Amino acid sequence: MPDPRLAAQLDFLLTCDRLKAVQRTTRLHDGSRFENSAEHSWHLALMALTLAEYAPAGTDMEQVMRLLLVHDLVEIGAGDLHFDAAAKALNQQHAAEAQAAAQLFALLPEAQAAEFTALWQEFEARHTPEARFARALDALQPMLLTWGQTADGAGGLGCTETFPELTVQRVLELKRSALAEFPQLWQAAEQLLREAERAGVIKP
Amino acid sequence: MPDPRLAAQLDFLLTCDRLKAVQRTTRLHDGSRFENSAEHSWHLALMALTLAEYAPAGTDMEQVMRLLLVHDLVEIGAGDLHFDAAAKALNQQHAAEAQAAAQLFALLPEAQAAEFTALWQEFEARHTPEARFARALDALQPMLLTWGQTADGAGGLGCTETFPELTVQRVLELKRSALAEFPQLWQAAEQLLREAERAGVIKP
Numbered sequence: 001m002p003d004p005r006l007a008a009q010l011d012f013l014l015t016c017d018r019l020k021a022v023q024r025t026t027r028l029h030d031g032s033r034f035e036n037s038a039e040h041s042w043h044l045a046l047m048a049l050t051l052a053e054y055a056p057a058g059t060d061m062e063q064v065m066r067l068l069l070v071h072d073l074v075e076i077g078a079g080d081l082h083f084d085a086a087a088k089a090l091n092q093q094h095a096a097e098a099q100a101a102a103q104l105f106a107l108l109p110e111a112q113a114a115e116f117t118a119l120w121q122e123f124e125a126r127h128t129p130e131a132r133f134a135r136a137l138d139a140l141q142p143m144l145l146t147w148g149q150t151a152d153g154a155g156g157l158g159c160t161e162t163f164p165e166l167t168v169q170r171v172l173e174l175k176r177s178a179l180a181e182f183p184q185l186w187q188a189a190e191q192l193l194r195e196a197e198r199a200g201v202i203k204p
Numbered sequence: 205m206p207d208p209r210l211a212a213q214l215d216f217l218l219t220c221d222r223l224k225a226v227q228r229t230t231r232l233h234d235g236s237r238f239e240n241s242a243e244h245s246w247h248l249a250l251m252a253l254t255l256a257e258y259a260p261a262g263t264d265m266e267q268v269m270r271l272l273l274v275h276d277l278v279e280i281g282a283g284d285l286h287f288d289a290a291a292k293a294l295n296q297q298h299a300a301e302a303q304a305a306a307q308l309f310a311l312l313p314e315a316q317a318a319e320f321t322a323l324w325q326e327f328e329a330r331h332t333p334e335a336r337f338a339r340a341l342d343a344l345q346p347m348l349l350t351w352g353q354t355a356d357g358a359g360g361l362g363c364t365e366t367f368p369e370l371t372v373q374r375v376l377e378l379k380r381s382a383l384a385e386f387p388q389l390w391q392a393a394e395q396l397l398r399e400a401e402r403a404g405v406i407k408p
């Protein structure tokens with residue numbers, strides 16, 4: 001590889017291929033297998049493209065897409081955690097992710113490493129409108145896969161085998177901080193759970 | 205679901221989940237399994253973010269990302285084809301994809317259906333700078349996975365079991381129209397193949 005800058009970028013992109021082997025705790029909508037973090041990231045970026053109108057006016061959707069494409073890369077070194085994991089596990093996860101981020105982004109040319117690190121940190125900090133909207137999509141997507149039904153009646157299978165203790169109340173409690181500031185998305189999420197409750201795949 | 209517009213968009217997004225079940229002919233970099241089209245689309249959008257500097261000045265990288273996130277969705281109805289497939293199979297594929305696109309995008313609200321159809325058509329037509337750069341990344345990515353090695357020596361396994369007849373000459377011939385107009389990427393692709401040839405995983 002003659003150009004060391006491009007060689008470093010391609011090395012980074014090849015290392016990122018490992019995100020396809022990071023298994024999430026959410027199943028695909030058809031229940032056939034667990035989702036991986038790479039296809040999850042694609043789904044979130046597609047959601048940003050499709051649901052842009054529910055973000056506050058002035059939200060930079062290109063930045064939302066950037067954040068979503070990059071936000072899970074640190075799982076290559078650290079793995080994924082369920083959103084209901086204990087606080088201690090979440091703290092350990094945070095330290096592992098910071099280390100993973102440093103290692104992974106260091107593969108890039110210096111200025112670009114700083115740029116990608118900043119994207120990850122912006123997503124994690126959840127202060128900017130872009131990070132908040134990205135985070136809301138990240139909270140909504142597994143709910144769609146787990147309890148959502150398509151118009152033709154597919155899906156809505158629930159996640160009974162993995163987390164039988166989940167209830168509508170518990171899910172709403174855990175999702176509120178990410179979703180409630182986007183009223184239409186929050187209403188859709190609530191509705192989704194109520195329908196799943198009626199269908200008997202989650203307890204109230 | 206109270207808001208029919210949002211309900212339609214969520215139905216579309218849930219249907220798009222099926223892209224995760226569309227298997228490509230390329231293996232992951234570690235050779236462990238075939239790649240699916242959803243994680244492939246994520247990888248391409250990440251490449252756009254990382255390799256933006258190799259696009260001509262003025263290329264709209266947000267549009268490149270949009271094109272890449274959407275470009276494979278039509279495979280949900282039509283499946284993926286290897287880039288070396290016969291012309292007849294490629295023609296049939298084109299008709300199947302047009303039908304799949306019409307069906308899938310019709311799930312969206314009307315104006316948005318037109319917008320997504322336009323993205324797909326722009327990618328397919330390969331006339332705009334954005335579509336041409338997106339197409340180049342789409343051509344380069346499977347080469348990276350198949351013949352690329354990370355700096356720590358992982359990968360570069362080749363694709364001998366599926367397409368033993370592939371040679372460096374044949375790959376270059378097939379990739380030239382997508383890649384040659386981006387000199388640094390084209391040079392990297394050539395270099396990659398020459399190294400794979402030296403390693404004995406592809407014939408000259």
Ligand SMILES: [Ca+2]
Nearest residue numbers: 072075080081
């Ligand atoms: Ca995660």
